[in-house]
Amino acid sequence: MRVRSGASRADAPVLAVLFLVNVLNYYDRQALGALVEPLRHQFRLSDTQLAAIPTLATIVYAVAGVPLGRLADRASRRRLLAAGVAVWAGLTACGALASGFVTLLVSRLGVGAGEAVCAPAATSWIGDLVPAHRRARAMAGFMMAVPVGVMLSLAVSGPVAQAWGWRAALVVAALPAVVLVPALLCLREPVRAAQPAGGAAASFAFLRVPAFWWIAASGAIVNSALYSFSYFLPAFLTRTHGLPVGKAGLWTGLGSGAAGILGAALVAFRGDRAGRQRPGGRMLLAAASAALAVPPMALAIHMPAGRAVSALALAMAAYALLQTYYGLIYAALHDVVGPALRGTAMSVYLLVTYLCGAAFGPLLTGRLSDHFARALAGAANVSEAARAAGLRQAMYSIPVLSALLAVTLWAGSRKMGPDTAPS
Numbered sequence: 001m002r003v004r005s006g007a008s009r010a011d012a013p014v015l016a017v018l019f020l021v022n023v024l025n026y027y028d029r030q031a032l033g034a035l036v037e038p039l040r041h042q043f044r045l046s047d048t049q050l051a052a053i054p055t056l057a058t059i060v061y062a063v064a065g066v067p068l069g070r071l072a073d074r075a076s077r078r079r080l081l082a083a084g085v086a087v088w089a090g091l092t093a094c095g096a097l098a099s100g101f102v103t104l105l106v107s108r109l110g111v112g113a114g115e116a117v118c119a120p121a122a123t124s125w126i127g128d129l130v131p132a133h134r135r136a137r138a139m140a141g142f143m144m145a146v147p148v149g150v151m152l153s154l155a156v157s158g159p160v161a162q163a164w165g166w167r168a169a170l171v172v173a174a175l176p177a178v179v180l181v182p183a184l185l186c187l188r189e190p191v192r193a194a195q196p197a198g199g200a201a202a203s204f205a206f207l208r209v210p211a212f213w214w215i216a217a218s219g220a221i222v223n224s225a226l227y228s229f230s231y232f233l234p235a236f237l238t239r240t241h242g243l244p245v246g247k248a249g250l251w252t253g254l255g256s257g258a259a260g261i262l263g264a265a266l267v268a269f270r271g272d273r274a275g276r277q278r279p280g281g282r283m284l285l286a287a288a289s290a291a292l293a294v295p296p297m298a299l300a301i302h303m304p305a306g307r308a309v310s311a312l313a314l315a316m317a318a319y320a321l322l323q324t325y326y327g328l329i330y331a332a333l334h335d336v337v338g339p340a341l342r343g344t345a346m347s348v349y350l351l352v353t354y355l356c357g358a359a360f361g362p363l364l365t366g367r368l369s370d371h372f373a374r375a376l377a378g379a380a381n382v383s384e385a386a387r388a389a390g391l392r393q394a395m396y397s398i399p400v401l402s403a404l405l406a407v408t409l410w411a412g413s414r415k416m417g418p419d420t421a422p423s
Contacts, residue, residue: 015126017187019142020176020180021145022145023152025115025118026145028115029115030149033234033249033252034169036234036235037245042166046366046370047365051231053108054362056105056108056109058227058354059112061354063351063355064112065119067347068084068116069120069347069348072117073344077121077125077189078189079185082181082185084114084115084117085114086177086181087113088113088114089173089177090174090177091108092173093170095170119346119350124346125190126139139330140265141264142330143323147256147323151254151256152253152257155249156173157169157172158252159246159250161249206336206348207348211416212333212349218405219350221357221404222325224364225361225398225401225402225405226319228361228365228397228398232365233252233315234252235391237311239391240391241311259317260320260323263321264323280416282332282335284409286325291403292321293402298396299314305388318399365394365398368393373389374390
């Protein structure tokens with residue numbers, strides 16, 4: 001039996017489970033963020049090597065997402081999600097057995113492949129469950145899992161790693177799957193929209209919509225900025241402001257969670273109204289948020305050593321503004337893509353987003369950090385002070401990307417019109 005389309009109180013348990021699945025998705029994806037310093041010291045890794053791990057995992061995620069997105073438009077989404085959770089959580093736990101860079105990398109590549117099913121299947125499910133006039137609110141709720149997952153990942157992994165080691169932190173990250181996989185299998189799906197006639201060509205018809213490409217370009221930029229932020233902020237607090245690993249992870253996690261929830265709440269309050277006022281209203285609101293994030297992020301990086309609280313408060317203000325992106329733009333994506341193609345469209349969006357942005361955000365920051373550190377040291381042996389200064393300089397890429405995001409979203413909003421809304 002399938003449940004009817006249209007969100008109601010009866011749908012709340014479904015949305016809650018999908019939210020928790022997405023929380024675990026981002027928890028496990030960011031699991032190494034609080035563990036950068038322990039891993040660097042144990043395996044003697046450079047910032048470039050550390051950044052290469054999420055970069056390569058993200059490439060796998062992006063490539064695997066397209067066939068899985070197509071499958072999400074045709075097969076059982078609950079079974080796909082259950083299988084994906086089991087795979088990515090199991091391989092997160094296997095990362096605890098890593099003996100060096102290569103084995104750790106292999107486990108993370110598997111995590112990326114498993115997580116590739118989450119966004120296409122879950123957002124397609126929500127699109128069939130929730131009517132268009134309430135979709136920004138539903139997507140904001142689902143994507144509130146980003147800050148919550150990042151918060152838990154950093155706030156739990158850092159202290160666990162400090163108390164019992166980074167291997168224990170990876171095992172803890174995998175444990176919620178034991179409950180979530182059976183919960184997913186107990187859910188029922190809404191009625192799926194009919195498949196379009198015309199075969200494969202019709203299944204990719206949204207590629208001819210200009211607004212889709214502006215949305216995809218914005219995704220590449222925002223994820224490049226946010227992945228660099230989450231991956232390197234704990235290390236920045238440790239190197240520049242002297243916080244221990246556990247405290248840096250805890251503060252970053254709690255701050256990210258509170259700021260991200262605030263950003264998602266702003267979308268829930270304003271996002272659907274902005275979409276009703278004008279076709280590109282959601283994208284304009286996201287552009288304004290991105291522009292407002294530039295000054296506090298730049299000031300956070302500029303704060304002198306020892307001003308950790310001020311730096312963290314400013315960084316989290318910027319993070320809250322950038323987190324408004326997801327609920328607004330995921331709803332805008334559904335405005336330009338028909339109901340039967342949303343899993344495929346989301347997978348293509350993510351392919352562009354990750355291959356052109358998120359995959360290289362941390363790598364770019366890591367490479368810049370190593371470059372600036374070597375330039376400042378002026379010698380073969382790079383000191384810890386030079387590494388701290390190098391990372392600080394590299395992180396200025398985040399406010400630059402935020403400004404570019406604002407311009408991209410503004411330009412994309414001009415391509416939205418009444419004829420871009422399918423249903």
